Amino acid sequence: MSNEAQPRGNLIVVSAPSGAGKSSLVEAVLKSVDRLKYSISYTTRKARGQERDGVEYCFVDKEEFLGMRDHGEFLESAEVHGFLYGTHRATVGRILSEGSDVILDIDVQGARQIVNQMPDAVTVFVLPPSREILESRLRMRKLNDPEDLELRLKNASREVLSYSSFKYVIVNDDLERATRELEAVIIAERLLLGRQRQLVKPIIDSFGGDGFYA
Numbered sequence: 001m002s003n004e005a006q007p008r009g010n011l012i013v014v015s016a017p018s019g020a021g022k023s024s025l026v027e028a029v030l031k032s033v034d035r036l037k038y039s040i041s042y043t044t045r046k047a048r049g050q051e052r053d054g055v056e057y058c059f060v061d062k063e064e065f066l067g068m069r070d071h072g073e074f075l076e077s078a079e080v081h082g083f084l085y086g087t088h089r090a091t092v093g094r095i096l097s098e099g100s101d102v103i104l105d106i107d108v109q110g111a112r113q114i115v116n117q118m119p120d121a122v123t124v125f126v127l128p129p130s131r132e133i134l135e136s137r138l139r140m141r142k143l144n145d146p147e148d149l150e151l152r153l154k155n156a157s158r159e160v161l162s163y164s165s166f167k168y169v170i171v172n173d174d175l176e177r178a179t180r181e182l183e184a185v186i187i188a189e190r191l192l193l194g195r196q197r198q199l200v201k202p203i204i205d206s207f208g209g210d211g212f213y214a
Contacts, residue, residue, distance in 0.1 A: 007195050009035070009096040011118055012103040012186060015111040016126035017156035018081070019138040021172040025126060026105045028179040033186055035100045039092050042068065045083035058088075076106065076113035081151055085110065101186060108162045122189050124182065125166035129173040131156070 016022040030038055042058045044065050053059045060068075065084050069077050077086035087104060095102045104114070114121050128134040134156055138149055163169050168185050172178040189195070 007099065007198055009099055009101040010186070010189050010195075011092065011096060011114070011121040012036075012101055012189075013111050013114055013121050013123045014103060014105050014126060014182070015108050015123070015162075015166070016172075017128070017134065017159040018152040019134045019141075019156070020126045020128045021137070021175065021178070022126045023105050024175055025170070025172065025178055025182050026103055028175065029182050029186065030103065032179070033101075033183055036186065037095050037100050037102055039087055039095070039102050039104055041104075041106065042074070042086045042088065043083055044085075045081075075117065076110040078107055078109035078113070080107045080109070081148065081155070087114070101190070103186075108159045111162075111166075122168070122185065123166040124168045124170060124185055125163045126178070127160060127163060127169060127171045129171060133173075 014022050014026055026038065030036055040054065040056070040058055042060055042065060044060060044062045045057075047053065047057070047059055051057065062084065065077075065086065068074060069084075069086060073089055074086035075089040075092055077084060079085075085107065087106065087110065092102050092104075104110075106114075111123060115123060128137070131153075135149075135153055138152055170178050170181050170185075
């Protein structure tokens with residue numbers, strides 16, 4: 001595809017309560033969908049398990065994070081479970097301008113901020129099959145102490161109520177099926193008429209243009 005026919009990328013915002021599996025979904029579609037890139041969030045929390053700085057997250061201390069926020073470097077930022085998270089504005093803008101889609105794995109607060117600034121963002125909410133399954137998934141991680149687990153479950157009861165403000169909803173009861181559904185969302189958004197005009201125009205022109213049959 002030529003650069004002239006390459007539209008600006010879509011911003012795909014995937015949100016869910018902790019434990020619903022949004023990170024696994026995002027990781028899966030990054031492997032299966034071309035021209036899709038992940039924007040790594042900044043956070044003040046410590047790395048967990050095998051997480052690496054600059055790969056899963058950019059880990060910074062609170063002072064550095066607040067300085068970046070005060071300078072307007074974040075497209076969105078929020079405090080989640082006692083830690084700060086933010087999406088780097090310039091990084092997202094650069095990727096979108098290159099014609100690739102950007103996918104974000106963020107909390108409900110951050111999703112709201114992004115939609116306020118970028119109403120065309122494609123929002124996807126991921127639901128667990130039930131509260132019981134969500135709790136089981138969180139316990140299986142073995143990465144959270146009891147107090148943190150209770151906080152995440154309490155927050156989840158509030159966060160799931162946000163589903164109705166998202167454009168798409170995916171129930172993650174089967175990772176493979178949910179991955180196909182998220183892939184379908186991303187591809188369908190690329191094929192919207194308004195986004196295809198640059199690509200379609202030279203084809204239509206080859207037939208005589210829009211006014212040919214007028």
